[in-house]
Amino acid sequence: MRKKIIAANWKMNMTVAETESFLESFRLEIEDVTGVEIVIAPPFTALAKLSELLGGSQKIRLGAQNFYFEKSGAYTGEISATMLRELFVKYVIVGHSERRAIFGETDAIINQKVLAAHASELKPILCVGETLAEREAGKEKQVLETQLRGGLAGVTPGQLLDTVIAYEPVWAIGTGKTATSAQAQDAHAHTRAVIAGLSDQATADKVRIQYGGSVKPANARELLHQPDIDGALVGGASLEARSFAEIIKAGGEE
Ligand code: PEP
Numbered sequence: 514m515r516k517k518i519i520a521a522n523w524k525m526n527m528t529v530a531e532t533e534s535f536l537e538s539f540r541l542e543i544e545d546v547t548g549v550e551i552v553i554a555p556p557f558t559a560l561a562k563l564s565e566l567l568g569g570s571q572k573i574r575l576g577a578q579n580f581y582f583e584k585s586g587a588y589t590g591e592i593s594a595t596m597l598r599e600l601f602v603k604y605v606i607v608g609h610s611e612r613r614a615i616f617g618e619t620d621a622i623i624n625q626k627v628l629a630a631h632a633s634e635l636k637p638i639l640c641v642g643e644t645l646a647e648r649e650a651g652k653e654k655q656v657l658e659t660q661l662r663g664g665l666a667g668v669t670p671g672q673l674l675d676t677v678i679a680y681e682p683v684w685a686i687g688t689g690k691t692a693t694s695a696q697a698q699d700a701h702a703h704t705r706a707v708i709a710g711l712s713d714q715a716t717a718d719k720v721r722i723q724y725g726g727s728v729k730p731a732n733a734r735e736l737l738h739q740p741d742i743d744g745a746l747v748g749g750a751s752l753e754a755r756s757f758a759e760i761i762k763a764g765g766e767e
Contacts, residue, residue: 515719515720515721516548517548517549517721517743517744517765518549518550518552518677518723518744519549519552519747519760520606520745521751522554522578522606522609522725522748523578523748523752524748525556527555527556528559529558529562532555533562535754539573539754540573542755543572543761546761549764550574551572551574551761552573552574552576552604553574553576554575554577554578554604554605554606556578557592560597563575564601564602569601574603574604575600575601575604576602577592577604577606578609579605579606579612580592580593580594580596580597580605581626582622594633598634598635602635604638605626605635605637606638606679606746607623607627607638607639607664608620608626608640608660609681610640610642610681610683611686614683619663620663620664623660623663624664624665624666624667627639627664627665628667631675631676636675636677637677638679639664639676640725641656641657641660641678641679641680641704642656642679642682642726643682644684654703657700657704657707658707661704662707665708670712670716673708673711673716673720674716674719676720677722678708679722679723679725679746680701680704680725681724681725681726681746682696682700684726685726686725686726686748687727687748688726688727689727690727691728692724694735694739697739698739701722701741702740702741704741705717705718721743721744722741722742722743723744724737724745724746725745725746725748727750728745729750729756730759730763733745733760733763733764734764737763744764747760
């Protein structure tokens with residue numbers, strides 16, 4: 514049984530003050546929720562405050578949105594895994610489509626980040642997904658396979674168990690368009706099959722695969738109850754405590 518994992522990706526939103534007030538309301542909203550792992554990935558500037566407020570909470574885990582794979586040195590503007598670990602960050606989002614498209618991250622760079630995350634005992638959330646043009650050309654499965662094989666090169670089966678995959682069709686991110694539950698399930702089943710090819714079926718059956726792309730309280734339940742959908746990576750709808758909590762409740766056993 515895979516425990517659902519629902520993560521907030523706040524992107525370049527939320528000041529420290531907004532983070533504090535979010536957490537105050539959010540904690541009340543999720544008081545009765547059980548059976549779901551919750552992750553919040555704020556911007557770097559709010560990580561220390563959120564870490565302090567969470568105080569090692571088992572219920573809400575701290576995530577980061579990015580990091581650089583080198584240990585330290587002359588990398589202006591970058592943040593290392595050690596710096597994240599010092600703040601008790603547990604998960605790190607790697608290879609988000611915005612990092613790929615805007616900041617030029619390739620599968621090779623993403624792979625270095627996945628490997629560096631594991632070397633520092635951070636759990637990567639590896640994002641993969643096709644663009645609209647790729648889907649319209651019928652290439653979505655091929656794109657997923659390339660991104661998974663590239664991003665996960667050299668990752669051991671043991672490390673795969675500490676890796677979360679987020680299937681995020683680029684055309685559904687921040688657009689209000691959601692993949693249908695059938696499209697998402699199909700992509701997730703394919704993702705699991707690729708992972709089985711990289712390791713073995715027993716390992717692939719344990720790897721959690723999140724769906725991301727305009728997840729909202731209204732569509733969360735159906736998506737989260739597909740057989741191969743093990744959680745969600747939520748952008749826009751995670752900025753508001755109640756809507757993020759409703760998505761979590763849709764996947765939990767409240
Ligand atoms: C995301 O960026 O990871 C995401 C899924 O965003 P949204 O929920 O806003 O589509």
